[in-house]
Amino acid sequence: MKMFELFGILFFCGLLTPSQEVLPGLSCAVSPRAMRxxxxxxxxxxxxxxxxxxxLVLPNIMNEGGLPNAPVSITRLHLVKAQFPELSVMLLPGVGVQMIIAAKLDLRGNSLIGLxxxxxxxxxxxxxTANVKCTNxxxxxxxxxxxDCLCIFGAIKVKLLSGLLSLSINDLVRNQLTGTLPGLLCSVINIVVNLVGIQLLGTLNAVIPVGTAGTIQYQLASLPFTSGSFLGFDLDGEVHQVGGSIIPQDSSSxxxxxxxxKLLVLGLRQGFLNAVVSLLIQRQPLMFVSTPETFSGAKQLKEAVMxxxxxxxxxxxxxxxxxxKIVLSGNPLLLLExxxxxxxxxxxxxxxxxxLDGSILNLLLLKADVGLSVRVSVTGRRLLxxxxxxxIALSLESSSVGIGNISSLKPHCKNLLVEKFLPLLNGFLSIGIPLxxxxxxxxxxxxxxxxxxLLVILM
Known part of the structure; x- marks a missing residue:
């Protein structure tokens, strides 16, 4: 899977992203327990x-015999059942993942012993025992x-229906199986590990839709790396708008x-989150006639303007x-402290x-610099x-009727944003960020x- 060689810089307190020109948007550390x-x-x-x-195709076991031993022939030897009491995992710094599988194999075949x-x-x-790593x-x-793949044999028990079994047959079976089984078993392990590696790496390289606004393309950013306590890897998270344009990301260490x-620690960097928030928050203007039915503070706001x-x-x-009319100006900025x-x-x-003729009289154009507290949660596989x-800081941009002092409008504009704009904003954000x-x-x-x-998800 992704069990791998050292390709990064490990710090006493955890994992720091390998030095790159553009830092990846996400980093992850996975414990040996989670890997197991x-x-x-x-x-x-x-x-x-x-x-x-x-x-598995097992070779025949043959012994021509000779005095005082009878000839032995065991053919059509095949696996009836396999049990796996235990799988354990060790992380080897600079090497990768060592996987140890305990197995009990039940083999059966036809035997001819003497007559x-x-x-x-x-x-x-x-x-x-298999040492697994990623390369290239x-x-x-x-x-x-x-x-490396190593097979260590424990007990080998041979049983005939008649119960007649000589020590020489036991030795023959043990000698031949310990000579042939390791190569066969390690070939199977190699196939299985490759298949599992493709399956698991596929979880890291994926394009996930973000509602109808666009997609996030997750991709492994470098070789995974191991310490004795975790498997680490970095992911790029490209944020694509509908149509394919990529939203740029700032990067910081x-x-x-x-x-x-913990089983897993996943870190999402501020630059990546800002790109996704920019995708989620649509810029369509909110426009309405201010009446008590559309805005509870309509009367108070009108009186304050007058x-x-x-x-x-x-x-x-x-x-x-x-x-x-309320419209977003510039890019939203998410700050993580x-x-x-x-x-x-x-x-x-x-x-x-x-x-009535369709013309517009601009009473006031105001700019509100707004600070919003963000509550973060994870539901399913989405960050909400x-x-x-x-x-809120309010400033006057223009007025066609000569209004100059707007300080009294701040509480009314605050109510306006809370009642009309924030529900719209939370509606955009409710899509969530797919992880x-x-x-x-x-x-x-x-x-x-x-x-x-950095926003960190711990499990």
Missing amino acids: NVLSGAILQNGLLQQHLQS LSEIIDIIVDVSI YESGTVQVIIE STLPPLLD TLFPAGCSSCPRTDPLSI VNKATLKLSVMIQLFIQN LTVSLSS PNVLGIDLANVNVQILSG
Whole structure:
């Protein structure tokens, strides 16, 4: 799978992304316990190893005999059943993953011992150790290989229906099986590991839709690497708008916290998250006539605006309904600080009168620099962001009726944004950010930690 050679810089507190011109958007550390669960599921519980062992072609066991021994012939020897009591995993720094599979093989064949022909059963206990690594990284793909494979045999029990068995037959069976089985078993392990490697690497290289706004293309950014305590790898997360254009990402160095007793730690960098948030938040303007049915503070806002009209302004409308247009200005910016996530936006608020002839009288064009507190959670395999208003700074951009002082409008504009704009914004964000399916590990009972420039998911 992705068990691999050292190709990064390991720090005492965890994992730092290998030095690159453009840092990858995500980094992940996986514990040996999680790797054991992944490998056990993919190789044993899904029946993949059992399936490929069934195709084992075992050589005949022959002994011409001679006084005082009778000739022995064991043919059509095949696997009846395989049991796998245990699979264990060790991470080897600079090498990769060492996988140890304990197996009990039940073999059966036809035997001819002297003049007696009958069924023979052979039970073999064997421990298979394979060192697995990845090499030849290229554009998100790596080659999974087995560097070493070793079979250590335990008990080999031979049983005939008649129960008649000589010590020499036991020795013959043991000698021939220990000479031929290792090569056959290691060939099967090599096939299985390659298949599992393709399957698991496929979880890291995927294109996932983000609603109808675009896609995220996850891809392995470099060779995975190992320490004695975790398997680490980096992922690029390219964010594509509909039509194919890529949203650029800023990159900054950030370090994953240590695994400790966790199965998995996944870190999403601030630049990557900003690109996805820019994709999620659509720029369509929100426009409506301000009435008590559409906005509960409509009357108070209209009255507050009317008090700002210059004295003697004959063109200032006092009875026409007030129309409002709210539109996002510039790019949203998500800031990650220790235990705190803030989304900063600039919003243009236009208060105007729509005349009967279709012309527009611009009463006020305001700019609101908004700070939003962000609550983060994980549901299924999606990162969800929910925002609430924490700060607002209001400034005047223009007024066609000569309004100059807008300080009294701040509480009304705050209510306007809370009531009309934030529900729209949270609706956009409710699609969520699809997370990579890291080795097929379910993201259940996760904790989310916010560090400087890094959002961390721990399980």
